[in-house]
Structure formats: C-alpha cells, structure tokens
Amino acid sequence: MPSWKNVRRSSGDAMKPVAADPTATPDKPQVSDATLRRFAGYHMKRAFNVIQADLNGALKPLELRMITFSALTLIVDNPGLRQSQLADALAVERPNLVVIIDELEGRDLIVRDRVPTDRRAYALKATLAGQHLHARALEAVETHEVRAFSEWDKDTRETIIRAMGLIHRRDREG
Amino acid sequence: MPSWKNVRRSSGDAMKPVAADPTATPDKPQVSDATLRRFAGYHMKRAFNVIQADLNGALKPLELRMITFSALTLIVDNPGLRQSQLADALAVERPNLVVIIDELEGRDLIVRDRVPTDRRAYALKATLAGQHLHARALEAVETHEVRAFSEWDKDTRETIIRAMGLIHRRDREG
DNA sequence: TATTGTTATACTCTATAACTATA
DNA sequence: TATAGTTATAGAGTATAACAATA
Numbered sequence: 001m002p003s004w005k006n007v008r009r010s011s012g013d014a015m016k017p018v019a020a021d022p023t024a025t026p027d028k029p030q031v032s033d034a035t036l037r038r039f040a041g042y043h044m045k046r047a048f049n050v051i052q053a054d055l056n057g058a059l060k061p062l063e064l065r066m067i068t069f070s071a072l073t074l075i076v077d078n079p080g081l082r083q084s085q086l087a088d089a090l091a092v093e094r095p096n097l098v099v100i101i102d103e104l105e106g107r108d109l110i111v112r113d114r115v116p117t118d119r120r121a122y123a124l125k126a127t128l129a130g131q132h133l134h135a136r137a138l139e140a141v142e143t144h145e146v147r148a149f150s151e152w153d154k155d156t157r158e159t160i161i162r163a164m165g166l167i168h169r170r171d172r173e174g
Numbered sequence: 175m176p177s178w179k180n181v182r183r184s185s186g187d188a189m190k191p192v193a194a195d196p197t198a199t200p201d202k203p204q205v206s207d208a209t210l211r212r213f214a215g216y217h218m219k220r221a222f223n224v225i226q227a228d229l230n231g232a233l234k235p236l237e238l239r240m241i242t243f244s245a246l247t248l249i250v251d252n253p254g255l256r257q258s259q260l261a262d263a264l265a266v267e268r269p270n271l272v273v274i275i276d277e278l279e280g281r282d283l284i285v286r287d288r289v290p291t292d293r294r295a296y297a298l299k300a301t302l303a304g305q306h307l308h309a310r311a312l313e314a315v316e317t318h319e320v321r322a323f324s325e326w327d328k329d330t331r332e333t334i335i336r337a338m339g340l341i342h343r344r345d346r347e348g
Numbered sequence: 349t350a351t352t353g354t355t356a357t358a359c360t361c362t363a364t365a366a367c368t369a370t371a
Numbered sequence: 372t373a374t375a376g377t378t379a380t381a382g383a384g385t386a387t388a389a390c391a392a393t394a
Contacts, residue, residue, distance in 0.1 A: 031255065031263045035247050035312070039319055040331060041225050042244065043338035046265060048222045049385095050345040051215050067361085070216065073209050081205065084375060089205045091220060093363060098377060120370045120375040138209070145213055151340040157214060159333045164217035166325040171224040223362095241384085258352060267386060272354060294352040294393045 051148055058144040062137050063107075067092070069137050071100050072126065075110055076134045080123040082115070091168075109133055225322055232318040236311050237281075241266070243311050245274050246300065249284055250308045254297040256289070265342075283307055 036042045056065050064072070067090070074089055075081055087097040101124070104110045109130030112122040126134065149157055210216045230239050238246070241264070248263055249255055261271040275298070278284045283304035286296040300308065323331060 029259075031248065031259055032251050033248060033263060035251050036244055037335075039315060040323055040326075040334055040338075041229055041240070041315075041319065043335050043342070044218070044222045044225060045240065046342040047338035048218045049265065050341050051218060055215055065360090066215070066219065070210055074205065074207060077206050077209050082375075085203075085205055089207060091223065092361090094376070095364085095378075096362065101376095118371075118375080120368095122376075141213060141215075145215065148341070149214055151344065152214075152337055156333055156337050159330055160214055160337055161211075161217050163326055163330050163334055164214075164221035167224050167322070168217070168220040170325065239383090256352080266384090268353070269355080269387085270385065275353095292352085292394070296353075 054148055055141065055144055058140050059137060062133060062140065064133075064137055068100055068104060069141065071097070072104060072109060072130060072134050072137070075104075075124045076126045076131055079125045080113075082121045082123065084121075086124065104130070228322055229315065229318055232314050233311060236307060236314065238307075238311055242274055242278060243315065245271075246278060246283060246304060246308050246311070249278075249298045250300045250305055253299045254287075256295045256297065258295075260298065278304070 052066055059065060059069055070090055071086060074086055078085075083097055083101060084094060086101075087094045090097070092100070101110070101112070105112060108127055110124055110126050113125060115121045115123050152160070226240055233239060233243055244264055245260060248260055252259075257271055257275060258268060260275075261268045264271070266274070275284070275286070279286060282301055284298055284300050287299060289295045289297050326334070
C-alpha cells in the first residue's frame with residue numbers, strides 16, 4: 001500500500017496515480033518531495049530565500065537591504081563609478097537602479113557628480129556618512145554570514161562560492 | 175596609483191576613499207567587486223537568478239513556471255494533498271497559493287475535491303492531463319538541470335544539494 | 349475558539365518601451 | 372545615430388489582515 005512517505009516514481013508508474021492513504025493519521029501526514037528534491041535548482045531557491053530574508057533582517061537596523069548594501073559597497077570600492085557600470089555589475093536593469101541610487105542619494109550616503117568630459121553621465125561617490133554606514137553594514141553582513149552558514153565547513157563554503165561563480169560567470173560571458 | 179583593478183580594503187584604509195583613476199581608458203574600466211565577492215549570499219543571489227530565469231525558459235513551452243511546476247509535482251506525488259499542506263511544503267503563504275491552484279485548476283491539470291470528513295478543506299489531485307503534462311515537464315527540468323549545472327562535477331552537485339538542504343531545513347525546524 | 353480557504357491589499361523585484369540631453 | 376540616465380508601466384513574488392464556512 002502506498003504511503004505518504006517514500007513515494008518513488010519510475011517511468012513505469014509515472015502515469016499511475018498513487019492514492020492518498022485514507023488511513024493516514026488525521027494529524028499532518030508527511031508530504032513527499034522526493035521528486036523535487038532531486039533538483040539542485042529547488043534547493044537553491046529554498047535556501048536563497050532563507051538567506052536573503054535573514055540578511056535583510058540583519059541590515060534592517062541600518063535601513064539597508066541586500067541590493068542597497070551591494071550598490072553602496074561597489075560605490076565605496078569604485079569611486080567615480082557610473083550608473084550604467086553599476087547596473088551592469090549588479091545585474092540590475094538601469095531603470096531599476098535609478099530608484100536605488102535615488103534612495104542612497106536622498107539619505108546623503110552617496111552623491112551624483114557630473115562627469116566633466118561626458119555631461120550625460122554621473123560619477124557616483126560615497127559621502128563620508130556613506131563610508132561610515134558602509135563600514136557598519138560590512139560588519140553586520142560579516143556577522144550574518146558567519147551565523148547563516150554556521151553549518152557549512154570551510155571546504156563547503158569555498159565549494160559553494162566557486163560553483164555559484166561558475167554559473168553567473170558563464171551567464172555574464174556566454 | 176590606485177586603479178580600478180585590484181582594489182583591496184583593510185581596516186586601516188577602510189575610511190580612506192580610493193580615487194577613481196582619471197587616466198583610465200575611456201572605454202569600460204573594470205569594476206572591482208572584491209568586497210562583495212567574499213560573501214556566499216552574493217554568489218547565491220546571482221547564480222539563483224540565472225538558474226531561475228533559465229528554468230522558467232525551459233518550462234515556458236509547457237506554460238509552467240518554477241512555482242507551478244513545483245506545485246504540480248507535489249500534487250502528483252501526494253494525491254489528496256490539502257492546500258495548507260502544499261503551501262507549507264512550498265514555503266508559500268496560503269493566500270499566494272490560491273492563485274497558483276486557480277491557474278492549475280483552470281487549465282484542468284488538477285481538481286479541488288471536497289474532503290468528506292472536513293468540509294473546509296480541499297483534496298488536490300492531478301487529472302490525467304495534469305499527470306501527462308507533469309511527465310513532460312519533468313523531462314524538461316531534468317534536461318535543464320544537466321545543461322544548467324554542466325560545469326559542476328558530481329561531488330560539487332551533491333555538496334550543493336546537501337549544503338542548501340542544511341539551510342532550509344534549519345529554517346523549517348529551528 | 350481555531351482552522352481552511354479566500355479576498356483585498358501592499359510592497360519589492362524585475363523587465364520593457366519610450367523619452368531627454370547629450371555625444 | 373548611439374549612449375546615459377530617466378519616466379512610466381506592468382508583471383511576478385512575497386507578506387499581512389480580515390472574512391466566511393466549518394471544525
């Protein structure tokens with residue numbers, strides 16, 4: 001008799017419905033995710049949602065989110081960066097970057113300086129306040145990463161970073 | 175002289191702005207993501223965006239998305255599943271699941287059967303058409319995974335699945 | 349009282365077309 | 372003609388409060 005646990009699928013019975021066990025306990029039966037669990041994409045989605053929510057929580061006291069933190073970081077590390085370069089580096093569409101920059105500029109964390117040699121473009125620079133907030137945010141994110149990935153040993157962490165890098169580098173270049 | 179490449183930060187110079195190199199070539203200078211690159215969360219976000227977009231492309235011919243594919247899979251594997259259980263298994267809020275179920279039901283891929291013993295609840299079951307579409311979708315997703323993760327060797331793939339599993343299981347249970 | 353499914357709503361993220369001012 | 376930044380807009384995804392029917 002099929003049960004909620006250990007449901008397995010093969011090409012042979014793929015079309016045969018597996019009946020729900022009517023004698024299962026009335027309190028929550030186990031839901032089998034045996035099929036989905038085979039896919040790395042499924043695990044990535046689930047894990048990333050947890051990480052992102054958790055990171056945003058860690059940045060909330062500084063009124064930053066993952067994306068505004070990332071933008072601020074790139075501006076601090078690359079003063080004079082233009083919006084189009086930043087959009088490209090963050091893999092964000094230019095129109096969507098505008099509101100992010102507006103937000104950071106409105107809080108006086110960065111400035112939009114005109115580029116004298118190209119009056120269409122802005123050179124983005126962090127203000128002193130922006131640099132200070134960034135330093136605090138960096139600490140918060142570092143603390144978060146240690147906590148969020150505490151179950152991972154060093155090798156696992158390096159494998160993840162290398163493997164994820166392969167994916168988005170291929171997308172960038174291929 | 176600081177350049178766009180190889181910008182590194184230490185606590186000592188964290189507050190000192192690194193000037194943009196005004197002599198950099200007018201064509202795209204390199205943007206340093208040295209700081210961000212240290213964080214696993216950053217790599218996960220970038221990689222997951224690529225994978226999700228790619229998977230949705232693979233499912234598009236079947237008019238499914240990642241979330242509708244996942245829902246259909248769980249219903250096929252667990253006939254009689256209730257919406258609240260499915261929402262829980264998918265880590266989706268119940269209100270948001272309603273429209274997903276509406277969509278699958280509207281396409282006659284699943285049915286909402288009343289549960290005789292609890293007239294508040296629905297027992298979700300895949301129709302024959304739903305089972306057929308699911309079998310085709312499963313093939314598409316399997317093909318996609320082989321292609322999407324072609325740079326990963328078997329060990330890497332297993333490490334990812336195990337490591338990601340640790341994150342969302344902790345979230346689920348802790 | 350508590351739970352199942354639902355409606356309404358809102359906020360974020362993402363994606364595209366079209367405009368302006370410059371080059 | 373092409374590019375940088377902008378506006379407007381639309382579609383997903385996600386989250387919460389509150390309701391009707393039922394337990």
